[in-house]
Amino acid sequence: MSPRRRALGIYGVIAAVSLAAPFAFDAYISQLTVLWVMVLFAITWDAMGGQMGYNSLGNIFFFGAGMYISAVVQIGLHYDVAEYTAAYGAIKVDFTPAQYFTGITLGTVVAAFGAVALAVVLSGVVFGLRGPYFAIGTLGIALAAGELVGAWDYVGAGSGISLPVFPGPPEDGERFFYFAFFVAAVLTFFFFRWLYGTRFGLAINAIRDDEEKAEAMGIRTRRYKTITWSLSAFFLGICGALFGNYNIFIEPLEVAFATVVFGIPMVVMSLLGGKGTLWGPVIGAVLYHVIKEATWTYLLGWQWVALGLLIVITVVFFQQGIMGWVQDKWPALFGIEVEEAPAEETPGTGRETP
Amino acid sequence: MAVNGGAMIEVRNVSKAFGGVQANRDISLAVAEGRITGLIGPNGSGKTTLFNSIVGYHPIDAGSITFEGREISKFRVPRIARLGMLRTFQQTRIYGNMSCLKNMLISVPHRTMGFFEIFGAHSAEELEKAEHLLEFVGLYAKRKLLAGDLSFGQQKLLEFAMALMNGPRVLLLDEPTAGINPTLINGLIDRLKRANTEFGITLFVIEHNMRVIMNLADNIYCLAHGELLAGGPPEQIQSDQRVIDAYLGAH
Numbered sequence: 001m002s003p004r005r006r007a008l009g010i011y012g013v014i015a016a017v018s019l020a021a022p023f024a025f026d027a028y029i030s031q032l033t034v035l036w037v038m039v040l041f042a043i044t045w046d047a048m049g050g051q052m053g054y055n056s057l058g059n060i061f062f063f064g065a066g067m068y069i070s071a072v073v074q075i076g077l078h079y080d081v082a083e084y085t086a087a088y089g090a091i092k093v094d095f096t097p098a099q100y101f102t103g104i105t106l107g108t109v110v111a112a113f114g115a116v117a118l119a120v121v122l123s124g125v126v127f128g129l130r131g132p133y134f135a136i137g138t139l140g141i142a143l144a145a146g147e148l149v150g151a152w153d154y155v156g157a158g159s160g161i162s163l164p165v166f167p168g169p170p171e172d173g174e175r176f177f178y179f180a181f182f183v184a185a186v187l188t189f190f191f192f193r194w195l196y197g198t199r200f201g202l203a204i205n206a207i208r209d210d211e212e213k214a215e216a217m218g219i220r221t222r223r224y225k226t227i228t229w230s231l232s233a234f235f236l237g238i239c240g241a242l243f244g245n246y247n248i249f250i251e252p253l254e255v256a257f258a259t260v261v262f263g264i265p266m267v268v269m270s271l272l273g274g275k276g277t278l279w280g281p282v283i284g285a286v287l288y289h290v291i292k293e294a295t296w297t298y299l300l301g302w303q304w305v306a307l308g309l310l311i312v313i314t315v316v317f318f319q320q321g322i323m324g325w326v327q328d329k330w331p332a333l334f335g336i337e338v339e340e341a342p343a344e345e346t347p348g349t350g351r352e353t354p
Numbered sequence: 355m356a357v358n359g360g361a362m363i364e365v366r367n368v369s370k371a372f373g374g375v376q377a378n379r380d381i382s383l384a385v386a387e388g389r390i391t392g393l394i395g396p397n398g399s400g401k402t403t404l405f406n407s408i409v410g411y412h413p414i415d416a417g418s419i420t421f422e423g424r425e426i427s428k429f430r431v432p433r434i435a436r437l438g439m440l441r442t443f444q445q446t447r448i449y450g451n452m453s454c455l456k457n458m459l460i461s462v463p464h465r466t467m468g469f470f471e472i473f474g475a476h477s478a479e480e481l482e483k484a485e486h487l488l489e490f491v492g493l494y495a496k497r498k499l500l501a502g503d504l505s506f507g508q509q510k511l512l513e514f515a516m517a518l519m520n521g522p523r524v525l526l527l528d529e530p531t532a533g534i535n536p537t538l539i540n541g542l543i544d545r546l547k548r549a550n551t552e553f554g555i556t557l558f559v560i561e562h563n564m565r566v567i568m569n570l571a572d573n574i575y576c577l578a579h580g581e582l583l584a585g586g587p588p589e590q591i592q593s594d595q596r597v598i599d600a601y602l603g604a605h
Contacts, residue, residue, distance in 0.1 A: 199462065200472050206449060206460045213447040216409070217520055218435030218464045224472075335453070337498040 022178045029174050031293050033246065036181035038269060038289045040188050040239050042281030044232040045266035047192055050275030051201065052228050053208030058126075058138030060263035061145050062115040062233040064256030066240030068149060069114040070107030071161045071250055077103055085156035097167040108241040115237025116230045123226040130211075139259070146257035160251025163244055177246040184242065188235045193278055195231070204228055208276070265292075268307075272314050274323030283322055362387035362524055362556050363408060363439075368417035368427075370400075370407055377403040379580045380417070385524065390550050390557040392571030394564075394591075396600055400580040401560045402444060405526050409441045410434040422523070436465035438523035442530065444560075446509045450502025454493055454512055457501050458484035461519040484519060491515040491545060507534040511542070518549060524556040525549070531563050539563070543570055568592060576600065 022029050041059075049055045075081050078099065084091050095103065122141060129137045150158045166173030195201055203224050206214040215221055244250045254261070265288060273284020291310060295303040314321070320328060327334050361384040370378040377400045385391045393401050407414045410431045419427040426434055449457050459476050488494045491511040496504065501512055510530065517525050530546065531539050543566060549555050561567040567574060568588045575585040578600040584591060591597055 195473070198473050198475055199459075199467075202456060202460050202476075203464075203472065205452065205456075209449040209451060210447055212431075213443075213449070214460075215430075215432045216435055216441060216443075216447075217461055217516070218432055218440070219460075220432060220436075220464060335498065337453075 018182055022175050029178055031289070033174070033178045033181055035286065035289045036178075036185040037239060037243060038265070038285040039282055040181070040185040040235060041262065041266045042269035042273065042285040042288075043185070043188050043192055044235050046270040046275055046281040047195075047204075047228055047232050049267065050270050050277070050281070051196065051208065052204040052225065053211075054225065054228075055135045055267065056138040056229075056232075057135050057259075057263065057267065058140070058142040059232060059236060059266055060257055060259055061138075061142040062119065062236035063240040063243070063262065064142075064145060064149070064252070064258075065118055065233075066108075066111035066115045066237030067244035067250050067256045068155055068161075068240075069237070070104075070111040070241030071163055071244050072155065073107040073110045074103035074163065074245075075161065077106070082154050085154065085159075085161055088156075088159055089162045093162075093164045095164045095167065100164055100167050103164065104241075104245055107245075108238055111241035112234050112237040115233040115240070119230040119233035120226060123222075123229055127222060127225050127229075139263075142257055142259055142263055146252045146259070149252040149256065156251070158251065158253075160249055160255070162249050163247075165248055166245075177242065180242050181239070181246075184235070184238055189282065191231075191235070196278065200224070200227075205276075268311050268314065271319070271321055272310075274321030274325070274327070277321075277323035277327065280321050280323035287322075360387050361385065362422060363558065364418075364420045365404070365408065366418045366420075368404070368407060368419060369415045370403055370412070371415055376580050378407065378414075381577070381580075381582045382417075383575045383582060383585060385556060385558045386573065387556055388550075388554065389572040390546070390559065390570055392567040392574040392588075393558065393560045393577065394562070394567055394574060394597075395577035395583070399577040399600075401577055402528060403580075404577070405441060405528055405558075405560065409439060409526060435520075438465065438521075439526070440517050440520055440522040440524075441526040442510075442513050442517055442528060444528040444532065446506065446513050448501045448504075448509050448512050448516070450500065452501060453498050454488060454501050454504070455481075455484055455497045457512060457516055458488060458519050461516040463521050487515045487518050488512075490518070490548075492541070507538055510534060514542075514545070514549075518553065518555070521553075522555060524558065527557060527559045529560050529562060531561065531566050539566060546570060564592075 021032050025032065045056065045059050048059065072081055075084050075093070078095070079091065079093070126134060126137050126141070149155060155161060166176060203214070203219050206219060207221055207224060211221060240256070244255075247255055250256055257263075269284040269288045270281045271284070272288055273282065274280030292303070292307060295306040299306050318325070331337070363385040365381055365383050368378055368381045369376070381404060393404070395401050406412055408419055410426065410429050410433065414427055417427070418425060421434070421437060421439055424437075426437070449460065452460070459480060462476070462480055485494060485497065488497050491514060493508060493512055493515065496508070501509065504512060510533065514527075514530065527546075531542055534542060546557060546559070547570065550557050559567065559570065561570070571588060573586065574588055574591045576583045576591060576594070576597045583596050583600055584594045586594075
């Protein structure tokens, strides 16, 4: 079987399983929905951490920002936002299906571009930092955002915002969001798959491997870093907007800027699956999510201990991750040749006689 | 634009100190367009510091540096690189985790690239140029190997090919033959000369190997203790008593 047909076969199987899953495993639909959220998280984190070597601990910021931007847009279309949030849920929204779907669409689009705008503004601050300082700086942004939003009355402060409920039977709502996240994750995957095949992909790999050399070769490193962060933010903004509506209720610390539940796992999933590879984050996300759900079911009370152990084991013993390990083991699958004999000092072509 | 043989890089009265150490003091020299200029001097004489000053790696304390008549002493590395001035490193810097071919493709010139072109795929011409240049340095057969798996000498050749891929106007080479097997040095000298004549790239070369630099350069400058000691054609430098003293340690 040719590689192309093999790839098509793999995509076909994944598509078939994904489309059938919400119907076949009806009882697990909420877990399956969050699975696609996790996949999107891992892919967008890996663009920064895996492909460009900038380990952001603050990507969750764009998820939360998108969530809030969308909520404000959706409510603001029909109500005064400050009045609405001040009523602490006493105002019951009653949207027609048309109002609901135009709201969610518009909210998602504004959230995506709003997140990009925030990424561009913040890039001026964070990209002066490198290595561990960048990681801590971005973490600071995510934590600060949670605290700031928690003190901002206009968006409901710590009490959050209630969002309109899906107009229709709850099962339809669950399926709607399952497919919304599925489509978002698939679009994210194919977008970054395409991106890594362009000059852009190679340039951010160059920044990861030796930024100083990349600069010395004339690569506009700042521009590449800003664009990569913005692209991550774009898809995270979409994801956040949808997640707010899926969750119906949003608040800053546990839902929007949830560093422990969502922010840190972004990193763990990419490391587990193999950072800097196309499929690594996807595999890592699926594996992490399954383990997480399993520990929540069978090790309740010890679930964070089990997950912490997983993080420690991954970081200490398995740094290259699953796809990294596969790549080391079978480099030919990735188009890399390995010379069996140790490299000697003679140039390869043998056409020149030095 | 300077005519062939006119000054492409002009360094005037450049000084640079690191804390109390005066690495460069009042240095003036010129790199002629289309030629090969050498820079020699004992260890610690300030050669690499001068290179770093020229390519914008650190700001200079005093003086001026012009490239094709344009003041560049305030510019940083990426901007100067996009003007067409590249450098290679004494400690070779290649992307070890990527294949040699990818190393070459990364090195496509970014100075002419528009915003949307960065989202394009590499063109067939770029691929062909990359392969051609790998053949030029004798690494074609190893193009799919990880660059990190090459020997040190081969990595130097790869770095040289990457610099050529970028199509620079001038190339600053920091000890291109250091660590290279003596039997390969002649081949390298030949390739440096061909890069100069065939591709029209002006070269400015730091070199410790006297035989190499005398053979290669049209004009040589010698630094000692951070100051310019002498400058002139190889024959003249070779017989200059101050240069000989500096190398033999006389004061």
